[in-house]
Amino acid sequence: MAGWALLARLGARLRAAGAAGHRGQLGLVARHGNDATWWHEHLSEENVQFLKKTTAEEYKAQTASKLCPLKDEPWPLNEWKPDSVRVGVVAVKLGMMPIWTKSGKKHAVTLLKVQDCHVLRYISKEESEGKTAKLIVGGKNVSPFFKSEAAMDIFKEAGVPRKQKVTAFNVTDDAIIKPGTPLYAAHFRPGQFVDVTAKTIGKGFQGVMKRWGFKGQPASHGQTKTHRRPGAISTNKAAKVYRGKKMPGKMGNVYRTSYGLKVWRINTKHDIIYVNGSVPGHTNCLVKVKDTKLPNYKDCNKNPPFPTFFADGDEKLPEDLYDEEVFQFTDPSVTYA
């Protein structure tokens, strides 16, 4: 708390001093375009080490203080109703792996690790001017030194370290959670269906064949300099090009969602969710996981841990939770009767 706040104030003071400009020999002011400094530019080595150590200890203390949310006067816990929408979770995409069912079929699963996920703020329905209340949730812990004090306010209020990804989830009023509660992978259960949102891999400026899947033109038979072009972009009668015409441009690096992904397995020790199929984003990117909005899977998402799974509660879960159809490696090989 003290460490990076002190630093932010120091930085502000230095910036004010530097912005005055240096008067050169001719009496003119030479303004520097870039007067940004990095956080330890004006600090001695010892101070840098001290600050790093204190923030590490601070983080540990903060996480430890949030480990028992049920003892910290949590907000009223309600029962799940078919209409309630509960919070989601921020996870790290680790990679992919095959998984086999008891019938011998192979499926590909993505591993999502729920790393240091905390609820940061509650925004009521009236405040947000939306249809539902919002809960802001943060993901992976990162260094506090590269953001201003104003940006760190939200983390200070919640009493958690700075997070890399901060997203909002639309939540019904009976599913609100006190800021500072940790969220775990056990928030989801095997057999449930989820939607995963993430930023897709950026491909840069791409042509129309890769970006929109156009067929292009033949490679030979008289084509002059036309092999990957869009061809005609509109008709004669329209006399204009319609808005949203598919044309070359920047591809990727946008938020996209994969809907209706089955959860096959949950590892409570390492907080890993095994989700069916592929998920947008590169390895080690942060993704947003929530319960499906698809109506066909309403039956599968019945009676989830509501409003979330509390680790210090009565429920003691085993290390691995499997869906009924998953082949566990402790069993002998599959045989057909």
Next chain:
Amino acid sequence: MAAVAMAAACGRLLLRGAAARPSRCFSSSGCRRSTDGETAKFQPPPKPVIIDKQRQREERRYLSPEFIPPRGRTDPLKFYIERKDMIQRRKVFNIPEFYVGSILAVTTADPYADGKTNRFVGICIQRGGKGLGATFVLRNVIEDQGVEICYELYSPRIQEIKVLKLEKRLDDNLMYLRDALPEYSTFDVNMKPESRLDHEEIPVNKLQVRMKPKPWSKRWERPKYNIKGIKFELPEKKMKAAQKWSQPWLEFDMLREYDTSKIEEKIWKEINEELKK
């Protein structure tokens, strides 16, 4: 008495040898000196070499190639989780040690076959994939039809993997057997498993395979495949022309180096500890 005398004679031999050549004298009682004609040309029997079979067995470590993680930016935690699953499967089902070029018999569960099992014998021509998705391809020629089946090592449908003949070949990848004469890919389906002692080195079969006439599925004579197991009967001109595609700078490219020795050590220790439990 005789032993003492012999020992004395040896001693004198050695001393004389040492005196004759004061520097760099590696004289053993076995080597003869030109001056030692009068002394008995006695050569004591060579020392018996004691092979500690148990230690040799431990020293010869085999780490299956699918355990070694590929080079990349993936979190090591993902590989650790996968390895736990792989070790768990290995505890229940025995996956033997084998190399490309060994002959295996694999029985899988098949819902559409008689007796619900399917047995296939073949030579392993390729081992691919890392982690749980590791595969191996077996090839055999059955009734003049070449058959290749790609099995997943950790698939639960595999009932048994038996190594009929454990050996290595000159190459890591025997895909060229598709263009070789069929006799090199035919193996008896009812072959008996070959017994071998535990501590022996894996035999390397230096067989050079004869090919069918060109065209082949790939230009195996090109240096990029680096094949040593084919007896090329192509004219010299063609072999020289193939060398045009060589990339001699590749072996010196330092960015391509991937030293796995330390990773292998760690994984070996981890696996051994887990398997003992």
